[in-house]
Amino acid sequence: MINRRINWYRYASPGNFYPLAGKLIPWFAIPAAILFMVGLYVGFVIAPTDFQQGDAYRIIFIHVPAAWMGMFLYVLMAAYAGIGWAFNARLSSMMASAVAITGAMFTFVSLVTGSLWGKPTWGTYWVWDARLTSTLILMFLYIGFISLQSAIEDYRRADRAGAVLALVGVINVPIIYFSVQWWNTLHQGASIRILEKPTIAPPMLAAMLIMLAACWLYSVAVVLARVRCIILEREQNVARVAEAGA
Amino acid sequence: MSAPSTLSILRWLVWRDLTLAWRRRADVLSTLFFFVIVVSLFPLGIGPETNLLRSIAPGVVWVAALLASMLSLGRLFANDYQDGTLEQILLTPQPLYLLVVAKIFALWLVSGVPLALIAPLVGVQFGLPQDTLLVLTISLFIGTPILSLIGSIGAALTLGLRGGGVLVSVLVLPLYVPALIFGAGAVEASIMGTSPQANLSLLGAMLALALVFAPWATAAGLRISLE
Numbered sequence: 001m002i003n004r005r006i007n008w009y010r011y012a013s014p015g016n017f018y019p020l021a022g023k024l025i026p027w028f029a030i031p032a033a034i035l036f037m038v039g040l041y042v043g044f045v046i047a048p049t050d051f052q053q054g055d056a057y058r059i060i061f062i063h064v065p066a067a068w069m070g071m072f073l074y075v076l077m078a079a080y081a082g083i084g085w086a087f088n089a090r091l092s093s094m095m096a097s098a099v100a101i102t103g104a105m106f107t108f109v110s111l112v113t114g115s116l117w118g119k120p121t122w123g124t125y126w127v128w129d130a131r132l133t134s135t136l137i138l139m140f141l142y143i144g145f146i147s148l149q150s151a152i153e154d155y156r157r158a159d160r161a162g163a164v165l166a167l168v169g170v171i172n173v174p175i176i177y178f179s180v181q182w183w184n185t186l187h188q189g190a191s192i193r194i195l196e197k198p199t200i201a202p203p204m205l206a207a208m209l210i211m212l213a214a215c216w217l218y219s220v221a222v223v224l225a226r227v228r229c230i231i232l233e234r235e236q237n238v239a240r241v242a243e244a245g246a
Numbered sequence: 247m248s249a250p251s252t253l254s255i256l257r258w259l260v261w262r263d264l265t266l267a268w269r270r271r272a273d274v275l276s277t278l279f280f281f282v283i284v285v286s287l288f289p290l291g292i293g294p295e296t297n298l299l300r301s302i303a304p305g306v307v308w309v310a311a312l313l314a315s316m317l318s319l320g321r322l323f324a325n326d327y328q329d330g331t332l333e334q335i336l337l338t339p340q341p342l343y344l345l346v347v348a349k350i351f352a353l354w355l356v357s358g359v360p361l362a363l364i365a366p367l368v369g370v371q372f373g374l375p376q377d378t379l380l381v382l383t384i385s386l387f388i389g390t391p392i393l394s395l396i397g398s399i400g401a402a403l404t405l406g407l408r409g410g411g412v413l414v415s416v417l418v419l420p421l422y423v424p425a426l427i428f429g430a431g432a433v434e435a436s437i438m439g440t441s442p443q444a445n446l447s448l449l450g451a452m453l454a455l456a457l458v459f460a461p462w463a464t465a466a467g468l469r470i471s472l473e
Contacts, residue, residue, distance in 0.1 A: 076452065140420035151408070157471065157473065161403045164399070164467050164470065166419060168399055168421065168463050175455075184429070
């Protein structure tokens with residue numbers, strides 16, 4: 001009898017994962033590109049103009065998925081780093097380092113698009129709103145993680161130190177969010193509110209969800225490509241053998 | 247020879263750190279002066295208008311306290327790391343968690359407590375009323391141990407790295423945000439004439455949380471850095 005069970009642990013080895021990642025990348029990158037185009041088309045052409053905000057609102061099709069990804073990728077990064085630390089799984093730690101940069105990028109994009117949206121809608125680029133402030137701090141946490149890892153030359157130590165920092169950050173993110181919200185309500189009677197949602201039109205929702213899926217697929221593709229670079233960098237022998245075998 | 251109890255080991259550790267701090271009084275004092283000088287620079291930059299100064303005082307004093315306590319983090323493990331004491335500490339049979347708490351406590355005694363005691367003096371510079379000065383001191387008494395606890399994680403993780411000092415600030419300052427908000431919030435509430443109790447309670451809750459989790463993370467960080 002043939003044992004049909006796939007040995008998933010096989011792919012926990014960087015040497016085995018390297019060719020697999022290479023094969024997987026197009027399966028995520030191409031749908032991501034298609035969905036980006038579809039999402040942008042639905043968002044910019046089909047979706048109706050908002051009667052309160054005009055066309056300026058259309059930036060949310062990039063802004064909202066970017067903000068979601070920024071937050072979610074931090075948790076994902078911490079999970080990878082924690083697993084890598086707890087089970088001594090090198091690949092998991094490498095994934096954490098790879099995710100960090102994409103997460104920081106999305107957080108940055110959400111801050112930039114948010115302020116570009118804020119100018120026509122609120123009349124100012126920056127408000128010390130709870131969400132904006134906590135997103136800014138989230139980006140600082142990403143920067144801390146990335147700079148700690150790049151300051152340590154020994155990979156093992158870099159992985160573990162990053163894991164401790166990421167886990168501490170994950171505990172802190174909700175505390176920071178609620179404290180900022182509390183501070184905001186104390187400081188100023190909310191002069192500007194995040195828009196009261198007008199019943200969102202179906203094309204708007206569709207565009208947002210398509211864009212979210214596109215961001216997801218893009219993240220997977222980019223993280224896989226980056227983790228391949230990290231494997232090459234750290235485990236030159238393993239990767240070269242894998243390359244020859246593939 | 248019977249092994250010394252954990253409690254006496256902890257007492258020795260605190261006593262040793264305090265003695266070392268006393269021998270290097272200049273380090274302790276320079277952190278304190280840094281705090282006073284930073285706070286005194288603000289009126290020079292902003293202008294001597296009393297109302298304005300009073301309204302920014304909570305934030306200024308607290309941010310200065312944040313920076314000063316961050317500077318003092320370098321003393322927590324770096325010297326012990328260089329002369330090998332830290333390795334001996336890690337090798338003792340006592341739980342590292344408690345040893346870390348003892349070291350942080352000693353650091354707080356020489357960095358946080360003087361800060362909280364001198365804060366009313368700089369508060370007077372900003373024209374704060376008497377009740378508020380008391381709240382300022384209380385908020386710093388509750389808040390500075392949080393800063394030392396959270397900061398110790400950064401100090402442990404960056405042990406022996408090049409450019410460790412700047413790196414610590416990048417790691418630790420974002421984590422200080424909640425303490426800053428509630429600490430400065432308590433002082434501000436007192437200036438507004440409302441009760442600072444809600445903010446102080448939240449600050450106390452954070453101290454309890456930090457006391458449970460931070461030494462654990464610091465101990466893990468030390469083991470990683472000394473591997």
